[in-house]
Amino acid sequence: MITVENVSKSFRSRTGSVVALDGVSLEVAAGAALGVVGPEGSGKSTLARVVSLQERPDAGAVRLDGLNTATLDTRTLRATRRQIGFVTGESQLFRQRTAAGNIALPLEQSGVDGPRRRARVGRLLDLIGLTDKAAAYPDDLSEGQRRRVAVARALVGEPGLLLADDPTANLDTDGAAGVLAVLDRARAELGVTLLVATKDTGVVRRICDDIALLEAGRLLEHGNLFELLRHPESRAVRELLPVIDATPSVGQDRVADIVLIGFAAVGALLPEAASRFGVQVSVLGGGLTRLGETPVARFRIGLRGERSDGALAWIDDRGGIVHQPLTGPQGVAA
Numbered sequence: 001m002i003t004v005e006n007v008s009k010s011f012r013s014r015t016g017s018v019v020a021l022d023g024v025s026l027e028v029a030a031g032a033a034l035g036v037v038g039p040e041g042s043g044k045s046t047l048a049r050v051v052s053l054q055e056r057p058d059a060g061a062v063r064l065d066g067l068n069t070a071t072l073d074t075r076t077l078r079a080t081r082r083q084i085g086f087v088t089g090e091s092q093l094f095r096q097r098t099a100a101g102n103i104a105l106p107l108e109q110s111g112v113d114g115p116r117r118r119a120r121v122g123r124l125l126d127l128i129g130l131t132d133k134a135a136a137y138p139d140d141l142s143e144g145q146r147r148r149v150a151v152a153r154a155l156v157g158e159p160g161l162l163l164a165d166d167p168t169a170n171l172d173t174d175g176a177a178g179v180l181a182v183l184d185r186a187r188a189e190l191g192v193t194l195l196v197a198t199k200d201t202g203v204v205r206r207i208c209d210d211i212a213l214l215e216a217g218r219l220l221e222h223g224n225l226f227e228l229l230r231h232p233e234s235r236a237v238r239e240l241l242p243v244i245d246a247t248p249s250v251g252q253d254r255v256a257d258i259v260l261i262g263f264a265a266v267g268a269l270l271p272e273a274a275s276r277f278g279v280q281v282s283v284l285g286g287g288l289t290r291l292g293e294t295p296v297a298r299f300r301i302g303l304r305g306e307r308s309d310g311a312l313a314w315i316d317d318r319g320g321i322v323h324q325p326l327t328g329p330q331g332v333a334a
């Protein structure tokens with residue numbers, strides 16, 4: 001469990017002081033994946049660096065499994081840091097070392113013997129899907145493959161926590177998907193806790209179960225993705241789900257924004273509501289996405305028919321999340 005308690009951090013710059021983190025508090029449960037999202041300069045990297053003990057907060061505390069890291073002496077701090085993997089959007093591999101040689105480096109530095117090194121490096125090459133590239137040099141790999149090697153190197157010391165700062169930066173779609181699949185496998189197969197700082201909410205949708213939204217160093221929202229879906233006012237929901245264009249929808253008896261979660265709900269709930277209540281249900285906007293493997297839809301729907309309210313209540317009852325039924329004199333969405 002990682003606990004960030006009221007952490008603030010400022011930097012001095014030529015133009016004065018820059019507040020990078022302003023009273024941020026959050027938790028990441030062991031084995032969970034937290035996506036820290038925000039625009040450029042919102043403090044994501046600083047948070048990742050503070051949690052990985054590369055940077056000390058000016059105020060507040062970072063606790064790892066309850067241990068206040070501010071109280072550690074230099075030696076314990078160094079040992080604790082080694083238990084935290086860190087990768088960035090730049091792969092930073094050694095060009096004169098092979099993929100396997102790069103992954104093995106931290107083990108060589110800490111004196112792990114040859115057979116154990118080979119076994120661990122072999123396992124990680126398998127995890128990142130690059131067993132056949134063990135002897136390849138970074139220049140002969142794609143940038144996506146180099147990033148995966150960097151993730152393997154960060155994992156080779158068997159850290160309990162892996163921080164990934166903008167891990168998909170400047171990668172094409174395939175390269176990014178490869179890196180995210182590796183992070184996801186690291187979590188599933190090695191049980192590491194993940195903290196991923198990113199500007200890309202697609203990263204969060206793909207591999208995270210929690211989200212923290214930062215803006216100008218402040219934490220705007222923090223929570224489990226599926227729990228946040230229940231809150232219509234949530235910024236995270238706006239960031240994560242398809243946008244609804246607010247086009248007027250004339251001639252409907254009821255207009256509502258709904259969130260449907262899971263294959264069954266996305267596929268069947270609206271047609272079933274229509275036939276049960278004898279109403280016409282039209283999708284006026286929104287779309288489909290996925291959170292992890294789970295399909296999630298956000299639609300603006302229009303209903304025509306006397307039993308439109310009953311149909312909406314039934315959808316809500318069946319686990320569909322009906323946000324703000326919007327009705328006007330002409331059924332025009334606000």
Ligand SMILES: Nc1ncnc2c1ncn2[C@@H]1O[C@H](COP(=O)(O)OP(=O)(O)OP(=O)(O)O)[C@@H](O)[C@H]1O
Pocket residue numbers: 011012013018019020038039040041042043044045046047199
């Ligand atoms: N070492 C530093 N010295 C001075 N200012 C810094 C330093 N590190 C971060 N900052 C400033 O702190 C603020 C937060 O930066 P940070 O890199 O944490 O944001 P970010 O959300 O990760 O941005 P990006 O998406 O661009 O990486 C920015 O205004 C940045 O310029």
